[in-house]
Amino acid sequence: MLPLLTLLHATAAAFPMLGAEIPLGERTKMSWDAPPNGDDGVDHFQLFLPRRWSKDQRWPMLIFLHGAGDGVWDVMNSQSLPRLLSRDQSTAFDPRKSWEFDFDGRHYANASFADELGFVVVMPQGWDATMRPGWSRPRLERVRALATRVASAYAVDPERISLAGQSAGGVGAWRFALEYPEFLNAVVPVCGALPGGDSDRAAQRLKDLSIWVFHAADDSAMPVELGDGAVAAMNRAGRREPARYTRYRRAPPPPDPQYNDMVGHASYDLAFRDASLYAWLAAQHRRGGAG
Numbered sequence: 001m002l003p004l005l006t007l008l009h010a011t012a013a014a015f016p017m018l019g020a021e022i023p024l025g026e027r028t029k030m031s032w033d034a035p036p037n038g039d040d041g042v043d044h045f046q047l048f049l050p051r052r053w054s055k056d057q058r059w060p061m062l063i064f065l066h067g068a069g070d071g072v073w074d075v076m077n078s079q080s081l082p083r084l085l086s087r088d089q090s091t092a093f094d095p096r097k098s099w100e101f102d103f104d105g106r107h108y109a110n111a112s113f114a115d116e117l118g119f120v121v122v123m124p125q126g127w128d129a130t131m132r133p134g135w136s137r138p139r140l141e142r143v144r145a146l147a148t149r150v151a152s153a154y155a156v157d158p159e160r161i162s163l164a165g166q167s168a169g170g171v172g173a174w175r176f177a178l179e180y181p182e183f184l185n186a187v188v189p190v191c192g193a194l195p196g197g198d199s200d201r202a203a204q205r206l207k208d209l210s211i212w213v214f215h216a217a218d219d220s221a222m223p224v225e226l227g228d229g230a231v232a233a234m235n236r237a238g239r240r241e242p243a244r245y246t247r248y249r250r251a252p253p254p255p256d257p258q259y260n261d262m263v264g265h266a267s268y269d270l271a272f273r274d275a276s277l278y279a280w281l282a283a284q285h286r287r288g289g290a291g
Helices: 004-014 080-084 137-153 168-179 199-205 224-235 275-283
Strands: 028-031 044-048 059-065 100-103 106-109 120-124 156-166 186-190 210-216 244-248
Touching: 059 137, 059 168, 059 275, 080 120, 120 137, 137 156, 137 168, 156 168, 168 186, 168 199, 186 275, 199 224, 210 224, 224 244
Parallel strands: 059 120, 059 156, 156 186, 186 210, 210 244
Antiparallel strands: 028 044, 044 120, 100 106
16 A cells, blocks of 8 residues: 555646646646645645636636535535536435525526636635644635635636635634735635634724625524624624625535534535625625625
């Protein structure tokens, strides 16, 4: 058996490198030459370029932070936004098409999602099952460095960089925004939690950043009070535009059966299918956005 380090290098060599020509309208596994720092996992990522992408115009970029159960490739491939951007919809545990299902009396279907999305999307692999400290500061520093490199390589408009995260990635989204508010035009935490501490002080730091929070009232993994409290704090900060809040009555559990006890947690399966989210993100610009 190959030593782990040799195997990792061999796997990385099989991926396209940052800056390479990649297929349009399909997410692609990528690697970059980030230096190791002992808190690894952000040297591999997935990249999506719009079907109509051209270097001759500037594009908005969306950074996506996965949850705690999504870090390895086969699982990350099955979850919410990354799966919506894939032509291969099959998974071992969820045979449904990710763009089509019924929930709470509504039919969700958008088979042309990947053809229509007009964002460069970068999806870092933050950690796997053996490395679970979450979206720590060292990892978020590397996410920022990665996003900067992607923006330079793929004609991204630096005034229109937004970030979304789900579950543990929702916590990471808040944390990234607090560390680098000047880097973003908008942040979208989905079923996450504002990191502990002074929420009003955090809200002051983020008052010029456009915010849209999603949560479900029946979330058994991240209680909805976490979303309620974060939005209330943001809107006490004298914002030019209030933080938006979508509070679903209920949401499905994650599609992986091992997480079926997380009733109401997969509000991300609803949020990332909401076309109005992407229209809103595209309208935001750095320092307060369009509202």
